[in-house]
Amino acid sequence: MERRDLEIFLILAEELHFGRTAERLHVSTAMVSQTIKSIERRIGVPLFERTSRRVALTPVGRRLEEDVRPAFLQIEEGIARAVAAGRGVTGTLRVGFVGTAIGQFVIGVADRFSARHPECEVRIIENRYADGTSQLHADEIDLLLAGAPSLEDDLAESPVLFRESPVLAVSARHPFARRESVAMADLTRDQVLMPRSLSQEVDELVVPPLEGLRRGPSFSTIQEMLALIGAGKGVFPVPAHAVHYDSRPDVAYVPIRDGQPFAWRLIWRATAESARIRAFVQAAEDAVKDDPSPLIP
Structure with missing residues (x-):
């Protein structure tokens, strides 16, 4: 049964008048x-008693109205909320990040967004490095x-907001710690840690498949990664902001002179795009216009 058919049935059950029902529905x-006759044929019994003086629900019609109306109203309310969420910047927006510096940037963008759209709550949620887009x-x-x-084809993304040079996180006791810089080829001279659960394609965006590359222990979080590096269990390329935000006495950061920059952008499910998401992306773009290097203290 079509939604329009149910609507006609329910309004006629309220009005008990074909003319007024037609006026309400235009x-x-x-x-x-015709719609009521079609429904009655499908059900197999009359739903309304019709005389020249009155229209009344039959017992079956009354039972159908009692059963259907609550569900129909729930569907209508759900559709209305979905339309409002898609058109208006209200409700709740959940924004994920990985790492302290990225969290500070996201919070700054959220403040700018909230000033523009006070009716929309922003929740900041930390991801583990190994979570990827899960x-x-x-x-x-x-x-x-x-x-x-x-x-991933089902994900959409903003333009690149800002870029960061890569640095190699190594143990403070590592020979590389005394260098001014390293090359990507130098990664083959030690074990490179492995993010747990990430696909090979995503992992290779940070660690290219170099000939002779050896992979070391796996990690899920940035703190796990740094603990392993500090203990001399391997090395790993990270964004340059780690020098300031992830400083530890047992870890050194060495610039990678030929490394691919980290290109930060916002990502979301294409099918879930909404006015809230578009407004947050705009706030992020405006933030980097004011400060093109937001992670440099």
Whole structure:
């Protein structure tokens, strides 16, 4: 049964008058009559008693109205909320990030967004490094600030907001710690840590498949990664902001002179795009116009 058919039935059950029902729905009286006859044929019994003086629900019609109306109203309210969410900047927006510095940038953008759209709550949610885009797909967050493209057809992304040079995180006791810089080829001279659960395609955006490359222990979080590096268990390329925000006495950061920059952008599920998401992306773009290097203290 079509939604329009149910609507006609329920309004006629309220009005008990074909003419008034037609006026409310902006259709002809003939259409109301034809629709009710069609429903009655499908159900197999009359739903309304019709005389020249009155229209009344039959017992079956009354039972159908009692059963259907609550569900129909719930559907209508759900559609209305979805339309409002798509058109208006209200409700709740969940934004994911990885790392302290990225969190500070996201919070700054959220403040700018909230000043423009006070009726929309922003929730900041930390991702583990190894989560990748899984929280987006699980509908646990609406947006994710990521340092590389998504590589997934069902995800959309903003223009690149800002870029960062890569540095190699090594143990403070590592020979590389005394160098001014290293090359990507130098990664083959030690074990490179492995992010747990990330696909090979995503991992290779940060660690290219160099000949002779050896992979070391796996990690899920930035703190796990730094603990392993500080203990001399391997090395890993990270964004340059780590020098300031992830400083530790047992870890050194060495510039990678030929490394691919981290290109930060917002990512979201294409099917979930809304006015909230578009407004947050705009706030982020405006923020980097004011400060093109937002992670440099």
